[in-house]
Structure formats: C-alpha cells, structure tokens
Amino acid sequence: MNIVAIVGRPNVGKSTLFNRLIGEKQAIIESTPGVTRDRIYGESDWNGKQFLVIDTGGFIPGTEDTMEKAIREQAFMAIEEADAIIFVCDGRDGVTPFDLDIATILRTSNKPVTLVVNKCDNEKHDIHSYEFHNLGLGNPYPISGLNGRGTGDFLDEVAANLNDDSLYQSDPRLKIAFVGRPNSGKSSLTNALLGKERSIVTDIPGTTRDAIDSVLKFHGEEIILIDTAGLRKKSRVKENIEMFSILRTATAISRCDVSVVLVDATRGIEEQDKRIINQVTDARKGVILALNKWDIVEKESKTAQEYEKLFYEQMQTHYYVPIVFISALTKQRIVKIIEIAKEIKDKRCARISTANLNKTILPILEKTPPPAVHGKDLRINYITQTSTEPPVFAFFCNYPQLIPDTYKKFIEKNIRANFDFEGTPISFVFRKKNKRDFDVY
16 A cells, blocks of 8 residues: 655644544644654545555754654654655745755655645635745645645645555455564564565564565465565664554555464563554454464463463454464464465455345344343344455344444354354444445444
8 A cells, every 4th residue: 555644844734634634533633843743644545546644743854852853753764664745834834944954855755745835724825835836846735734625636646646556456366464563573484484585584673674575376376475574774762663563564454365463472462462453453354363483482281272362361352363373483383374364365255145144143133132222122124245355244223323332242243153254354334224324333
C-alpha cells in the first residue's frame, strides 16, 4: 500500500487534515505546538487508490531542543518512508523561515510533494496562498482542513503521484507477511524457508531496512513471503523505533493474505505482540502466532500447553488463532507455518451456502434468542454470507441496532463451532430486511 506523509512546522493544522483524510478523530488537536509527538497512521483512499497517511509532529529544522529534535527525526523518517508527501503551511502566517527550510529539505528528498496552504476557509483567504509559489514546490492548493474546503483538488494530485496497487492485489498467489517486534526472527525464518540468505541476519534489531518480497516454491506452488523491517535505522529516541515498527507492520499487513506474528519465545508474549495481533485482526487478515527460538527455551512436558493457555487467557477474543512453536535456526516446524497459512487462505475464500447457514445456526439462535432491549423482543430471521476474504455474514432481524455485543460474540462462537474458520477473522452485518439501516460487527 502506498504511504503519504503529512509534514510541516508546528501548529499549521496537520492533525486536522489527517483526521479529515482518514475520516475519524484519531490525532489529538490542540493549539499548542508539538502536541503530536509520534507519527501515527490511518488508511485513506482517493480516485480508487488506497494509501496509508502518516501524521507527523511539527517539523522544526535545526533546533537543539530535545523534544523538537525527536519530532524532527520522526518527520525525517516519515519522509524517507513515504511514496508521496503533503507539505502543509499556514495561509494566515504567510511564508516563514521554517517553511523555507522545510521546502529545501523536501526538494532534496526526490519524493513528489503536494503543497497545501491551510486555513483558507473561504475564497477571500485564497489570496494568502499566492506567496507560497516562492517555495519552489509547484502550485500551492488553498484548503481548509477544518471544514474540508478545497481538499479534493489537492488529493487529485496526491493520487496521481501514487502507484496502482491493483495488479498486486489481484495476484492470486498466497501472500504471507512475517511481522513482529525487532529481532524476533522474521528474516531468519524467511531465509530458512527459502534455503538461502535472502535477508541480512544479525543480532542487531532493525537490520532489515525494507519490506522484502521473495517467492517460495512449495510443492510446485509459488508463495510470496513478505519480510518486514523492525525499524529502519538506529535511533536515539525509543518512540521512533516503536512507531517505525508499527508503520512497517501496517504496510505489510495491508498487502498480505495471512500474517505470521513472530514472538521471541525466550521473552514471551509482550504488549507490543498483542498490539500487532490486534492490527492483523482489525485488518481482517488471516493470522498465525509463531513462537520462535523454541529450541533454546527450557521446557518441561507441558511447557507448550502453558504458553497456549496463557495466550488464550490474555487474548480471550482471539481463541481462533493457531499457535506454532518453531525454531528458524534449526528449521523446527517451519514448514508447518506454510501448511497452516494455505489452510487459512482457503478458509478466507470459503463460502457457506445460505441453506446450510440457516439450517445450522438459526435453530441455535431460536433456542437462545437475543435478550429483550428496551422492552423489545429481538428476532433474527435469516442469515447469508455476503462476501469472502474476509468472510462477512449478514443477519436480517427486526432491530439490528439493538443486538448487544455480547450476543454478537455468542453468534461468532457458534459459527466457528460449526464451520472451520481457524486463523480467520470474520465480520457480521446486521440488517433490517428491505431497509437501509444496519449495524456492523
């Protein structure tokens, strides 16, 4: 997936524009400069092209302040990672020395830059954008990130600078992404499967600089392996390491069918591992949990079962995620990962007939109906599967907006108990028959 970075000096409205592009209030917006410390990302699309948008902290070139240096470093990382850049300036302030410095940096980045002049809330304010021609970055677009005015025009240019991912997305080959914290063994696993040193492997986290695609021949079938970086370069700022890892994980997940979340078994499952698993399931991709370095774990007869029990207790909604204990070094059970990924791909593509769904699931729901809400009896009358990759099921009922989340989880457990969707997130849509109102789960 393409990556678009939003950069600019502090307090020009980058986070406001970011929230508008992704359609939700994810970034914190304050008038105080420097509120956005870490890069955060969200998905957006325009003219049929999907892309990740990175929101960066205020970019202040040359400053010696510790926090501002950290923000500047993250902005540099975002620029380096991006396929296209949106440079945001403030029309009310005019061109500032900081804008000139940032423009110089962007001109040397060899990345396509779209210049937008924010806070032009009406046509009278558009005159403020003219002086920004002096930055040498092409035609400035007067916009208002707050009310959305003029955003369509500059997005046309942004989309024109992005690659078309449709060919990759239509590739029928199984695509497996190896994701996880730095030094969890992603590159070692890739090399072990390929039987050659495709990726540089050292004990230093972050040796892999980019997402690297390799083709694995598996019993005559071609499978694409996506090895991802834990971080791009050494950093003095701990948050930079983590944020880069999150971004690389997000881009890899967006391109794959199945994500293998690698965990260093000697360290156990940590909070960052849980966040990555949630990223995969939120993206509705297939997921496998692989505990690597199992060969050096001190084991007793039930060590593996204890690991599994602990994971399922901590991640109770992820009871369908398969766990594999592997060693990339000794190649222990690494082929099992490919076999399970192939099975998950098939399950993501599976379509359950409407007759089978209603025959199997409706009697269970009739025996244990939804609880009454606000004195209204809730009834589910009909079920059908509407799509695959990921599987989506539609439930037609009398009050779709009132179905409790606890009952939706009950439905999911019964669907999984009767149909094999191991390693595969599934989605539900609740609709009122012949009506437009619906609720999504």
